[in-house]
Amino acid sequence: MNVKNLRLFFGLPLPHRQAEAIDRWCRELGLDGRPVARRNLHLTLTFLGSHSVERLAELQCLGEGIRGNAFEMKLDRLETGRHGLVCLGTGQAPEALLQLAGELQRLLRGAGYTLDERVFWPHLTLARDCRNPPLPASVPDFCWRAERFVLFHSTSDAQGTLYKPLFHWPLVTPER
Template sequence: MHIKSLRLFFGLPLPHRQAAAIDVWRNGLALDGRLVARHNLHLTLAFLGSQPVERLGELQRLAGQVRGQGFELRLDRLEVSRHGLVSLGTSQPPEALLQLAGELNDTLRAAGYSLEERAFWPHLTLARQCRKHPAPGSPPDFAWTAERFVLFHSTSDEQGTVYHPLFHWPLAMPHL
């Protein structure tokens, strides 16, 4: 079987320790929807959808042009949409995050990629299709330093969905 296209997106991966901590906290919410697997937790920067395999080299080159800065990302808000999406958000999006997403999206659009037109919404999806709201508890407070961004390939089969990191690019870390 020859693969002709890949379902792709750029995102920020979570360190394993943070993903585990978020997973434990989320399990305490007793959500009734489809949980995002712990190994798939991430923050999406740009969703590309299905792309021809031949464009991978171009995507590597374009992402390599983006000069983002590292930053601390603090997820401190539990967000629930009317469509059953439960996510972690940030009350104070770091300027470096907004700049990274903006530059990446601008670079991709300039190269002819069709991206969502809605404003960037920094969030980490915990579950989809939840019918009941989680009970209010102590507010979340998770933070980590974003040091790189990644091009992910999404695959699905009878076992579920898996996000495979294909390539990554470092973010310049400020000197302390």
Template sequence: MPTDTLRLFFALPCQRDTAEAICTWRDGLGLGGKPVAAENLHLTLAFLGQQPSARLEELQLLAAAIEAPPFELRLDRLGGGRQGLLWLEPSRMPEELPALAGELQRRLLASGIALDTRPLRAHLTLVRHAGARPREAHPDFAWPVERFVLYASENTPRGVRYLGLGNWPLVPGLRLPRFRPPH
């Protein structure tokens, strides 16, 4: 990985047992294509793109200042897009999720990091280049969200690997603040 810049994103990491259950379900559908590895399953909160590695400590401090409550994310709908992309998404967005993403994005924008400011489309990518989207697929995964992570994306001979550069727990018992969405 180059040391002068890092390809960064903040995300919710999928817990190992949830990731394994999702992969077992996905693999049983016979989708073909290129499945996302269990250890790479995540839900992106903010994609930062290439950033100078000199900003890493600033980004870690920015994330450490965020306080948000834990929540449950229920992934119960299979979505699909162009070029055989398939993902899981919630049919009902828990209010904590856009609040957390919004606060993170607001702080990143205030620090001068250019972001895509389209509304959050919560999804967990399952497969790229799938052969077909199954007609009968009824996902229902409860994902207890207890922390968020700053990742660096690294290309390796075996594919993409995400390296955690910091993780911050969500605070049990914290009331949901009224976060302002980024402008």
């Protein structure tokens, strides 16, 4: 199969244990929509949409030019969005996260990419198309150290959607 266009986004991957814990908690909610598979749990930094495979080298160079700081990411709110979206959000977005997302958007726009104009909303999608908002038995409290960001390629097949990491870049721990 000759792929010419790729559906791409930058995001923060979850450590395996954190993805398992969130997946377990999410299953207890009994959501009536389409749940996100554990292997696909992530926090989107910026969505690019469909782009030519020839632009991958440009995106790789762009990612290499970012010097973001590592940070603690805490997800402590259950939130709902448009069209039945259910997700985990944060009561206080880390400054390093906001800087990383802002720098990515600035560089991408400078390179001619058209991005969503909505304000960055840090969240981790749990399910889509939910008709009834869930009432959790416990308040979410998930935390992990974000130490890298990734360019993902979204693919679909008979088994569903899969977010494949194409490139990743480290976030540095600031000196104290």
